[in-house]
Amino acid sequence: MALADRDAAAVADRRTFAIISHPDAGKTTLTEKLLYFGGAIHLAGEVKARGQNRRARSDWMKIEQQRGISVTSSVMTFERDGITFNLLDTPGHEDFSEDTYRTLTAVDSAVMVIDAAKGIEPQTRKLFEVCRIRNVPIITFVNKVDREGKEPFALLDEIADVLALDVAPMSWPVGMGGTFKGIYDLRRNRLFQRAPDATGAYEGGKANLSGLDDPRLEELVTPEIAAHVRDEAELAMAGYAAFDAAAYRHGDLTPVYFGSALKDFGVEQLIDALAEFAPPPREQPATPRVVEPGDPAVSGFIFKVQANMNPQHRDRVAFMRLCSGRFRRGMKLTQVQTGKTIAVHSPIFFFAQSRELADEAFPGDIIGIPNHGALRVGDTLTEGEQIRFTGLPSFAPEILRRVKLGDPTKTKQLRNALNDLAEEGVTQVFRPMIGSNWIVGVVGQLQLEVLISRIGAEYNVDAGFEPSPWETARWIAADDEAKLKAFIEEKRSAIAEDRDGAPVFMAKDAWELNYISQRHADIRFTATKERH
Numbered sequence: 001m002a003l004a005d006r007d008a009a010a011v012a013d014r015r016t017f018a019i020i021s022h023p024d025a026g027k028t029t030l031t032e033k034l035l036y037f038g039g040a041i042h043l044a045g046e047v048k049a050r051g052q053n054r055r056a057r058s059d060w061m062k063i064e065q066q067r068g069i070s071v072t073s074s075v076m077t078f079e080r081d082g083i084t085f086n087l088l089d090t091p092g093h094e095d096f097s098e099d100t101y102r103t104l105t106a107v108d109s110a111v112m113v114i115d116a117a118k119g120i121e122p123q124t125r126k127l128f129e130v131c132r133i134r135n136v137p138i139i140t141f142v143n144k145v146d147r148e149g150k151e152p153f154a155l156l157d158e159i160a161d162v163l164a165l166d167v168a169p170m171s172w173p174v175g176m177g178g179t180f181k182g183i184y185d186l187r188r189n190r191l192f193q194r195a196p197d198a199t200g201a202y203e204g205g206k207a208n209l210s211g212l213d214d215p216r217l218e219e220l221v222t223p224e225i226a227a228h229v230r231d232e233a234e235l236a237m238a239g240y241a242a243f244d245a246a247a248y249r250h251g252d253l254t255p256v257y258f259g260s261a262l263k264d265f266g267v268e269q270l271i272d273a274l275a276e277f278a279p280p281p282r283e284q285p286a287t288p289r290v291v292e293p294g295d296p297a298v299s300g301f302i303f304k305v306q307a308n309m310n311p312q313h314r315d316r317v318a319f320m321r322l323c324s325g326r327f328r329r330g331m332k333l334t335q336v337q338t339g340k341t342i343a344v345h346s347p348i349f350f351f352a353q354s355r356e357l358a359d360e361a362f363p364g365d366i367i368g369i370p371n372h373g374a375l376r377v378g379d380t381l382t383e384g385e386q387i388r389f390t391g392l393p394s395f396a397p398e399i400l401r402r403v404k405l406g407d408p409t410k411t412k413q414l415r416n417a418l419n420d421l422a423e424e425g426v427t428q429v430f431r432p433m434i435g436s437n438w439i440v441g442v443v444g445q446l447q448l449e450v451l452i453s454r455i456g457a458e459y460n461v462d463a464g465f466e467p468s469p470w471e472t473a474r475w476i477a478a479d480d481e482a483k484l485k486a487f488i489e490e491k492r493s494a495i496a497e498d499r500d501g502a503p504v505f506m507a508k509d510a511w512e513l514n515y516i517s518q519r520h521a522d523i524r525f526t527a528t529k530e531r532h
């Protein structure tokens with residue numbers, strides 16, 4: 001096979017995706033089972049066990065444990081039937097929406113997990129909207145059908161109505177809750193009555209039928225259950241859209257699979273659906289041109305930075321989504337934002353239980369690049385071409401606090417800590433024009449707790465917060481530099497700089513922001529900022 005053909009095949013065989021859900025819908029359980037059936041882990045329970053070891057290492061992660069939430073996102077790669085799956089974990093808690101948002105910029109599709117008893121919950125909906133903005137196609141997994149839940153028809157209607165999507169049922173639960181007897185695969189007419197064992201065998205728990213009217217259905221379940229499933233499934237197939245791959249990839253239709261992650265039902269069908277329908281790496285928005293995965297030169301963007309993955313080494317890993325070209329270890333890449341060249345000697349692939357040096361990588365792959373702070377979220381890396389990937393904004397903070405230092409001799413450590421954590425996107429930091437206390441800005445309250453606890457555990461700095469006079473902030477800009485300068489002079493006491501030196505106006509509340517922005521029509525107040 002010619003090299004170019006091999007590269008094209010490698011791209012076609014990649015699926016880079018994330019799972020979106022409301023906390024408790026079963027994302028962790030499903031992740032674990034995807035890795036299990038993908039052959040990446042051998043014992044159910046290992047994802048959590050690994051998570052707990054890691055958590056024990058540093059104090060701040062206790063917050064995760066106490067609250068039962070996951071605040072870090074990571075990458076897990078597994079292979080099945082020749083397809084490479086890159087699963088990007090997203091934090092489910094709403095306080096971390098910025099991190100989640102950025103992770104969703106790095107995927108080509110998503111799986112939306114819904115709790116059958118709860119339907120569409122607020123966080124699912126919010127994350128879905130992010131996917132919609134970026135045209136990320138969604139496969140729906142209705143989880144927990146082994147428990148009492150809403151009727152399948154009610155769930156399908158809810159998805160269709162709330163999310164304004166066509167729904168195409170791909171499987172149907174045979175009973176639910178106490179009467180749960182398995183899953184019927186509507187496309188391939190297979191009945192799954194038992195969960196597969198460790199080797200993937202069903203021990204007679206899987207039957208290939210000729211159709212819903214196959215008389216064996218009565219024998220396999222009971223005549224009453226068979227009649228019930230036939231009625232429901234026929235109604236469902238007549239009443240909802242048929243699956244249409246183009247409509248799914250366009251984001252207009254979601255195929256819906258029913259299952260139980262806990263009891264191993266529906267998980268393999270979900271993997272098969274990702275392999276069969278989910279898009280391989282897509283073109284990525286950039287200026288001055290979009291980047292195609294088939295473009296020969298290497299390009300990628302940093303969507304996440306994690307500091308102190310190994311607390312002993314103070315290392316920092318930047319996660320790069322490769323968008324084009326075939327990456328090889330040792331390559332020199334240009335950081336377009338600064339013009340600096342970086343030799344990538346130790347790129348990392350992340351598997352469920354290990355990390356490995358990445359000798360080569362293809363579009364759609366995520367590689368970790370260890371560095372000492374040079375790489376930042378939003379950076380574009382190329383072989384020299386001046387392109388910049390777009391759509392990785394920072395969001396204006398909704399909570400602003402002054403940082404109060406317990407021990408005044410630790411100013412430098414505090415500054416380092418705030419810089420590192422700002423780089424990860426845990427917080428934003430602002431330096432006011434007047435006064436010496438740093439201001440930190442976060443989107444949600446929980447981020448403040450994580451911040452203080454990490455500053456203490458990882459940097460040994462005792463710090464706290466005091467209320468600040470401001471509640472919200474906006475980046476400011478103007479076509480006429482003189483007008484911007486005049487505004488900054490006039491509002492000195494409410495002006496700060498962000499980490500890049502960009503001016504920010506801080507307002508006491510939304511009313512003041514509105515009032516000031518109306519009176520200064522020449523100034524642009526923006527709630528998001530992209531790094532250029």
Ligand code: GDP
Nearest residue numbers: 023024025026027028029144147260261262263
């Ligand atoms: P996450 O917060 O979305 O990651 O949810 P988890 O995977 O931690 O699951 C939340 C709870 O639901 C846990 O107690 C799981 O054991 C339970 N759970 C997950 N999947 C299922 C399922 O298919 N059936 C049942 N009955 N419980 C489940």
